[in-house]
Amino acid sequence: MKFPQPETLSRIAALINAEIIGDEQAQAFGINEIHKVEPGDLVFVDHPKYYDTCLQSEASHIIINSKDVAGSAGKNLLYVADPFEAYLTIINHFRPFQAADKAISDTAVIGKNTLIMPNVFIGKDVEIGDNCIIHANVSLLDDTKIGNNVVIQAGTTVGSDAFYYNTKKDRGIWYKKMQSCGNVVIEDDVEIGAGCTIDRGVTASTFIGAGTKIDNLVHIGHDTQVGKNCLFAAQVGIAGATTIEDGVVLWGQVGVSKTLTIGKNAVVLAQSGVPSSLEGDKVYFGYPAIDAAEKRRELVWIKRIPQLWKKVFDQ
Amino acid sequence: MKFPQPETLSRIAALINAEIIGDEQAQAFGINEIHKVEPGDLVFVDHPKYYDTCLQSEASHIIINSKDVAGSAGKNLLYVADPFEAYLTIINHFRPFQAADKAISDTAVIGKNTLIMPNVFIGKDVEIGDNCIIHANVSLLDDTKIGNNVVIQAGTTVGSDAFYYNTKKDRGIWYKKMQSCGNVVIEDDVEIGAGCTIDRGVTASTFIGAGTKIDNLVHIGHDTQVGKNCLFAAQVGIAGATTIEDGVVLWGQVGVSKTLTIGKNAVVLAQSGVPSSLEGDKVYFGYPAIDAAEKRRELVWIKRIPQLWKKVFDQ
């Protein structure tokens, strides 16, 4: 997430009550998660395990709960006791969630020949291209960007919050929401079925590439990147921050875990589960999803166990 | 379900055209399912197999299709030919379903700083606490009770009818709906994803404990009791009248059967199926879900069948 305009570190420090170790007049352009940061961005870290990754990231400014960071590598540090709370303060300041007073925001931009059906909600700064159809009871939350020739069937939600929590089991509420400030970007010629849910990115964009077609009741998690010309059948679920390359086909009820990659033109057969990355140009099946031919042989082998048993114990 | 005020048995008997065997002036406080009844309640039973359970329950008054009940144990009996129809008559009399003439009922109570987004439906006697966000196109049906700091993402339904039918295959319509008169209770700091469905209890409450976080497209059946600080990933489905204790984690697409218990802090890995109760503090995997380490060993054993075959048949 970028700030509306660059902010000096001293202003950020005042907002989150931080001690600056570095250049107070340096400029911060935004705040992002560690794997999304760009030069000029703030990032936060609250566990020593991740200190090094942060110090070696592209981030210019680090909100951190330690002053003893060896070799801060040209980064500016903002020392606070609880970096997660500081993150929430910054998000709520620059991107506060606001009640909508109407079903279609005045700041939404809707293209030519685009049809918006009844009972649709369109939030702030949503952009929809030309020749789209947004069916009844669809919710397009703030900052969603949609290309041309996109169809979204009824009852679908685009831009719901990431399912992403700060976990600490030594407090009453174990899971504290990591406030989402990203969005969803949908390219041209995408079609999304009825009753689907596509979460926004935590600080960046969830992305659906041009020409991809998605059936009903499909879930796509935050920050997931879907390529072009993919085909997802009904009730597929894809967890957060996963990469689905171009031309991938996922058949019905397939589940895909988080932060992995499915390579170009891979096909995953119905009800399979994908716990780790898959190479492209192959067909997969089962849980965990493996080469489909191998899986089918495995099912045949299982049926031969009684024969083995007979030979070994009854011969 | 409790009646608005206590009713004499003679009045109930007149309503359902029953013969009273017992005290006509006794008071009935409500009607509930057999596992939910409290002293003073009515219960109904239409199969001899369950007569004894009813007679030994906490119910004070039993709607029953037999007069020959040995030792009615201090209970008052209301004899009718079809107890199920009598139940429906009572529910439709005391808790009739009524059309809403507006999207947010005048009898709903909404707390401070709670944001209600556009196209939300809020039924009769719904209560929502402070600092909540109810996103667009959410439906909160009659009698839903929601605590403070609750977030419900877009398109979710809370309080849909139980999927619960009286089955008789010797009539044209095999399944007759057991009219729901319970509700849904959601405690503080709960978050519910987009496109979820949470059914009301048949006569009592479906319950979601404080701090529990639920991802998108999750289904929770009638009368299910979910503890505090649970985490359910996307597309999890939990059938009716099940108990999920505190701190349980269910990963994506897990299915849980009805009327069972998952113990405290249990973790069930993605796509697993839970057909019977699970002890707490363990990790489970597979269908039927077993100890995850054991399941993983099982998957390794399956891959060794060809080697066994070779040794036995080809040596």
Next chain:
Amino acid sequence: MKFPQPETLSRIAALINAEIIGDEQAQAFGINEIHKVEPGDLVFVDHPKYYDTCLQSEASHIIINSKDVAGSAGKNLLYVADPFEAYLTIINHFRPFQAADKAISDTAVIGKNTLIMPNVFIGKDVEIGDNCIIHANVSLLDDTKIGNNVVIQAGTTVGSDAFYYNTKKDRGIWYKKMQSCGNVVIEDDVEIGAGCTIDRGVTASTFIGAGTKIDNLVHIGHDTQVGKNCLFAAQVGIAGATTIEDGVVLWGQVGVSKTLTIGKNAVVLAQSGVPSSLEGDKVYFGYPAIDAAEKRRELVWIKRIPQLWKKVFDQ
């Protein structure tokens, strides 16, 4: 799909810029998919592999990309370079998708004692019988037909477009939508849960038989035919053009593939997957779903592999 009134072939040919080989004054009554056509209908075919099936179908008029069709068997041919585009042109001409200017269309017919809750969308030419309840945020798209005593829980979509595409991987957009012009027909005493999605037929009807009860978050694909008194638990998914006969029970999260048949009174246990047709009057389990008792024995056999291994390798 039938045209509002019969059309001469010459008029159809002018619309799609086709060369007629046959009787220009012949009448066309409608256009349908190959397995749905009736005498008088148009059908289209663009792959030589299917030419014969078309020529032997009930269709009277064939939109085709070849003039060299041996023995056109009394059919009239409409020659065009791209039959799929001709199909789209015909559908968009006779059944154009139109924006709704109100949430409940003036052309909808709603029966006696039927309750329509807030935020419901009811499209053009929808018909709903008597004594129905249509809960909040439901979308009933154009041409949906609903019988008496039907209950549809909140957030459900009926009549979304078929997930059905013309695939050609040598163009920028691989998948081009086969425009749906069919509808959904729901008989008496059906109940549909919350958050469900039922797609319309491509050119004919998706059908739900009398007395069938469907739980939450269930997906039913285009052109699927569901019998009477079926029971589908939550999160079941049924792909397109499948036949589910009377009395079938599908437990939670079952997935059913396309164009197959599940016989009368079959029961498929939770989380099973059905890739091919199943006989009636049996209980099935697993993926691929087989006789449940056989599947359970298979699970027992798997647990005996270590014992086999011990005997073979360690004896």
